[in-house]
Amino acid sequence: MIQEKDQLEIGDRVFNSRLFVGTGKYSDNETMVKAIKASETAMVTVAVRRIDLDRSQEEGILFHLDPDEFFLLPNTAGCYNVKDALRYANLGRAAGFSEWLKLEVIGDESTLLPDTQATIEAAKILVADGFKVMAYTNDDLITALRLEDVGCVAVMPLASPIGSGLGVVNPYFIREIKRRCEVPIIVDAGVGVASHACITMEQGVDGVLMNTAIAMAENPVLMASAMRLAIKAGRSSYLSGGMQAREIAVPSSPAKGMLG
Amino acid sequence: MVSESNKIQAKINGENRKISKGFSIFDLLESLDLNPLLVVVELNAVIISKERFGEIEICDRDQIELVHFVGGG
Numbered sequence: 169m170i171q172e173k174d175q176l177e178i179g180d181r182v183f184n185s186r187l188f189v190g191t192g193k194y195s196d197n198e199t200m201v202k203a204i205k206a207s208e209t210a211m212v213t214v215a216v217r218r219i220d221l222d223r224s225q226e227e228g229i230l231f232h233l234d235p236d237e238f239f240l241l242p243n244t245a246g247c248y249n250v251k252d253a254l255r256y257a258n259l260g261r262a263a264g265f266s267e268w269l270k271l272e273v274i275g276d277e278s279t280l281l282p283d284t285q286a287t288i289e290a291a292k293i294l295v296a297d298g299f300k301v302m303a304y305t306n307d308d309l310i311t312a313l314r315l316e317d318v319g320c321v322a323v324m325p326l327a328s329p330i331g332s333g334l335g336v337v338n339p340y341f342i343r344e345i346k347r348r349c350e351v352p353i354i355v356d357a358g359v360g361v362a363s364h365a366c367i368t369m370e371q372g373v374d375g376v377l378m379n380t381a382i383a384m385a386e387n388p389v390l391m392a393s394a395m396r397l398a399i400k401a402g403r404s405s406y407l408s409g410g411m412q413a414r415e416i417a418v419p420s421s422p423a424k425g426m427l428g
Numbered sequence: 429m430v431s432e433s434n435k436i437q438a439k440i441n442g443e444n445r446k447i448s449k450g451f452s453i454f455d456l457l458e459s460l461d462l463n464p465l466l467v468v469v470e471l472n473a474v475i476i477s478k479e480r481f482g483e484i485e486i487c488d489r490d491q492i493e494l495v496h497f498v499g500g501g
Binding site: 190192193214216221231245258263264330331379 | 462
């Protein structure tokens with residue numbers, strides 16, 4: 169039986185889904201909205217960017233996504249230092265929907281790995297300024313603990329680099345982060361296919377945030393649906409307390425009662 | 429026709445643009461066909477709350493950033 173009532177609490181909010189999705193990279197907005205609906209997500213991430221003054225306002229995401237229907241989480245994607253992250257965070261908050269933020273401070277262009285020192289510094293300032301910070305970070309326990317210490321409402325270690333689709337490359341560290349932190353752990357980035365999402369949830373984490381895996385699938389709506397099921401399956405598998413693996417065979421049928 | 433002396437120059441999203449003297453932020457958004465509810469405005473690196481769009485007049489050489497939410501992960 170799939171757990172019917174398995175809500176996720178982050179900060180002062182309760183979410184009915186453990187799958188969070190991004191809104192970037194879709195071929196068109198109609199597909200994006202259909203995929204988001206198929207995912208049954210509780211939270212969607214958005215980016216803050218300059219308006220292209222020579223194009224129509226339909227380019228903006230709010231033209232397609234109703235903030236009353238989807239909880240919007242502005243991100244600081246593309247920021248490489250504390251100052252820029254704070255600026256983007258404040259612009260995101262000024263849109264007027266909430267004080268929630270996905271903090272991302274990138275340290276390297278080719279791997280998009282986070283600058284963990286800058287992330288901690290920015291998180292500290294933003295939390296003091298009233299933001300509810302969900303911080304994207306490496307699969308590094310010490311950084312996760314520091315982010316929790318400075319008051320982040322959730323810590324979001326990567327499964328593997330952003331957009332790589334490699335799945336969770338270090339399940340041991342992900343489990344250790346989950347075991348040691350008290351705030352929810354949302355694995356962010358790196359999931360490629362539904363089995364990755366399932367395996368990630370089987371590590372006991374509280375949720376998964378993904379974008380490319382759904383947006384870049386040949387059929388994003390179908391993949392969104394697969395991800396929804398995979399997240400639920402992985403969560404139920406974790407909660408069910410699966411058997412211990414062993415390297416020898418053990419028969420499933422009785423050895424006794426065989427014909428002589 | 430409006431004479432050049434009735435125009436000021438502001439940098440909007442990195443582009444130098446001539447706009448009418450006396451334009452408020454609200455007027456600017458309207459002239460660009462932008463819905464004020466969907467736009468966040470930064471004037472000379474200070475975020476302007478939506479309630480003040482109508483009262484703040486744009487000055488010569490102001491730097492204005494008009495941003496909104498787009499798809500992102």
